[in-house]
Amino acid sequence: MRKYIDILTRRNTRQGAWGFPLLVFLGICVWLSFNTARFATIENAENLIAQAMPLIIVAIGQMLVVLVGGLDLSVGAVISFTTAILSLDAPTIVLLPVVFVLAALVGLMNGLVVTRCNVHPIIATLAMQYMLLGATRLIRPVSGGEIPQLVLDSVSGEFFGIPFPVFWGIVVVLIAWKLLYRSRYGLHLFAIGGGMASGQTDAAHNFGIAVRRNIVLAYVGSACFATIAGIFLAGRITSGDPNVGLLFELDSITAVALGGTQLSGGVGSLQGTVIGALVLALMSNGMNLVNLSPFVQTVVKGGILLIVVGLQSRKKMGL
Amino acid sequence: MSKIQLQTLVQRVLRIPPSYLVFISLFLILWLTRPQMLNLNILGVFLRQVAPLGILVLGQLLVMRVKSIDLSGGGVILLVNYYISSGMFPGASLPAFIFLAVATGFIVGMFNGWMIAKRRVSAVIVTLAVSIILIGMVQFLSSGSPPGNVPTFLRDIYNTRTGVMPNPVIFWAFLTLIMSLFLSLSVYGRFVTSVGESAEAAHFSGVPVERTVIVAHTMAGVIAGIAGLVQTASIAVGSVRIGLDLPILAVAATILGGVAFGRGEGGVWGPFFGVLSFSLLFVVLTIYGVGEPGKLVVQGVIILLAAVFYGIRSKS
Numbered sequence: 001m002r003k004y005i006d007i008l009t010r011r012n013t014r015q016g017a018w019g020f021p022l023l024v025f026l027g028i029c030v031w032l033s034f035n036t037a038r039f040a041t042i043e044n045a046e047n048l049i050a051q052a053m054p055l056i057i058v059a060i061g062q063m064l065v066v067l068v069g070g071l072d073l074s075v076g077a078v079i080s081f082t083t084a085i086l087s088l089d090a091p092t093i094v095l096l097p098v099v100f101v102l103a104a105l106v107g108l109m110n111g112l113v114v115t116r117c118n119v120h121p122i123i124a125t126l127a128m129q130y131m132l133l134g135a136t137r138l139i140r141p142v143s144g145g146e147i148p149q150l151v152l153d154s155v156s157g158e159f160f161g162i163p164f165p166v167f168w169g170i171v172v173v174l175i176a177w178k179l180l181y182r183s184r185y186g187l188h189l190f191a192i193g194g195g196m197a198s199g200q201t202d203a204a205h206n207f208g209i210a211v212r213r214n215i216v217l218a219y220v221g222s223a224c225f226a227t228i229a230g231i232f233l234a235g236r237i238t239s240g241d242p243n244v245g246l247l248f249e250l251d252s253i254t255a256v257a258l259g260g261t262q263l264s265g266g267v268g269s270l271q272g273t274v275i276g277a278l279v280l281a282l283m284s285n286g287m288n289l290v291n292l293s294p295f296v297q298t299v300v301k302g303g304i305l306l307i308v309v310g311l312q313s314r315k316k317m318g319l
Numbered sequence: 320m321s322k323i324q325l326q327t328l329v330q331r332v333l334r335i336p337p338s339y340l341v342f343i344s345l346f347l348i349l350w351l352t353r354p355q356m357l358n359l360n361i362l363g364v365f366l367r368q369v370a371p372l373g374i375l376v377l378g379q380l381l382v383m384r385v386k387s388i389d390l391s392g393g394g395v396i397l398l399v400n401y402y403i404s405s406g407m408f409p410g411a412s413l414p415a416f417i418f419l420a421v422a423t424g425f426i427v428g429m430f431n432g433w434m435i436a437k438r439r440v441s442a443v444i445v446t447l448a449v450s451i452i453l454i455g456m457v458q459f460l461s462s463g464s465p466p467g468n469v470p471t472f473l474r475d476i477y478n479t480r481t482g483v484m485p486n487p488v489i490f491w492a493f494l495t496l497i498m499s500l501f502l503s504l505s506v507y508g509r510f511v512t513s514v515g516e517s518a519e520a521a522h523f524s525g526v527p528v529e530r531t532v533i534v535a536h537t538m539a540g541v542i543a544g545i546a547g548l549v550q551t552a553s554i555a556v557g558s559v560r561i562g563l564d565l566p567i568l569a570v571a572a573t574i575l576g577g578v579a580f581g582r583g584e585g586g587v588w589g590p591f592f593g594v595l596s597f598s599l600l601f602v603v604l605t606i607y608g609v610g611e612p613g614k615l616v617v618q619g620v621i622i623l624l625a626a627v628f629y630g631i632r633s634k635s
Binding site (some may be wrong): 071113117118119120122123124126127128129130131132133134135136137138141247250253257263293295296297298299301302303305306309310312313314315316317318319 | 385386387388434435436438439440441442443444445447448449451452454455456458459463518528529532567570574611612613614615616617618619620622623626627629630631633
């Protein structure tokens with residue numbers, strides 16, 4: 001029995017415990033399809049995928065930062081900021097690159113402040129969150145504006161009966177998979193995080209890994225994934241909205257932690273994060289189907305976050 | 320001057336919490352541009368507005384000195400506001416409300432402390448999660464719309480003055496004085512300092528590290544409850560949105576006041592002046608017609624600059 005529990009919780013592996021959330025995911029699916037009439041329909045499945053997609057994308061970015069023992073609280077603000085920029089009156093060919101360049105700059109600044117100025121990641125990204133929220137509200141105080149047609153088309157069509165959001169998911173997951181498991185960079189991320197988690201912060205440095213540069217790149221990656229999610233959301237809501245990214249930072253952290261990624265760094269997996277995000281989206285979907293008040297949904301999400309993170313063990317106390 | 324003398328001078332200057340410098344420069348700006356604003360009556364009104372923030376900061380600086388953070392203040396304040404304004408306890412007197420606020424803060428703070436010290440969960444995540452749970456609860460109970468009114472006696476107490484100073488400001492200064500004496504004179508104050516310097520060294524010197532952290536969080540919770548009372552008295556109506564940005568502002572004021580994040584240094588009066596600086600800052604920004612978005616940006620920049628200031632100093 002012990003053996004199976006160990007396999008399920010995957011102790012002492014770099015992948016983290018993603019078997020358990022997978023079971024939860026399947027369990028909720030089975031429960032919902034038996035107990036609600038509308039769950040097991042193609043329409044609801046399409047809905048669910050479109051709902052889950054932004055969170056999946058943001059959570060993958062968040063995981064990059066979490067793997068090196070950081071946290072990025074600015075992702076929600078990056079999403080809102082992206083939708084606000086996209087809703088400006090300018091040609092599409094200009095807007096899309098600008099959005100990515102700005103996101104890269106945000107990530108670069110987060111990373112540099114954390115690595116060069118010795119500021120705690122939470123404080124650095126919190127300050128960034130405030131600046132971005134302010135900038136977003138300067139550009140677009142209330143929701144409005146027009147989103148480029150190209151973006152609108154890319155999220156709402158379908159190809160041989162498969163809706164476009166699925167392709168977004170496939171592309172993003174492939175990029176992340178290549179980054180994490182088929183590149184030197186991914187290996188370095190795990191090495192840096194592993195050192196951080198065991199308290200030997202210069203372990204990776206001693207192996208000749210450019211620790212600071214890789215951490216900065218993790219923050220850049222996180223901001224870029226957040227901006228992809230922002231583009232996707234802009235296409236879905238068809239306007240710029242200063243509040244669309246609200247609470248995305250918490251949801252993404254919950255998804256990452258739910259997927260078995262250790263917040264102290266070094267342990268985690270892509271499949272776990274995707275499953276974690278899917279579980280969260282599925283729960284929102286299910287709670288909507290059984291008509292639970294949105295306020296109670298917030299309480300439930302907060303509770304899940306507390307439980308999931310409470311079950312992780314770490315040595316460090318405090319932040 | 321020799322090089323060594325110069326170095327010590329530079330170090331001395333760097334040790335001054337940035338809040339004093341910010342406060343003095345903002346004061347000078349006001350004095351040069353709007354001297355008529357600087358009379359005690361007007362300043363009293365401005366100070367009264369930040370009294371809840373000032374009280375919340377006392378708890379924040381305590382937990383930040385033991386290398387933790389408390390972002391659950393927003394939820395506690397909202398819950399206290401709901402107790403008072405929803406008519407949940409009809410005919411309750413002031414002591415009853417004080418008891419409720421303190422008890423709520425105590426329970427929330429104790430839970431935070433237990434999760435952080437015993438379960439070793441990241442403080443940011445615990446307190447944020449607790450905050451959104453409390454906010455969700457209040458919004459569910461009040462169905463998302465503001466609850467009723469606040470009993471008039473609270474408002475009356477809030478409006479009293481001693482001399483020219485409003486009593487809430489005096490209450491805040493009094494609490495700050497108590498906290499300052501408590502941290503400098505009591506054994507617990509020494510525990511806080513040593514845990515902040517190095518939890519490991521403190522543990523090996525026989526300091527009950529976990530208990531110190533739990534007590535710090537419990538006290539921060541109680542203080543948040545008291546801040547909730549003052550905040551409720553100040554707006555005099557029920558609300559489902561008040562006080563949500565107070566914890567972040569409290570963190571900002573504390574960093575500005577020289578409580579270095581992740582290191583156990585800093586006093587009580589630095590953050591006090593940090594709050595005063597924020598009060599003046601909002602006045603100055605309003606005078607120059609900077610709107611809500613601009614204020615957000617300025618807050619972010621201040622948090623960042625203060626944190627960078629300490630980060631760079633501790634490295635060199």
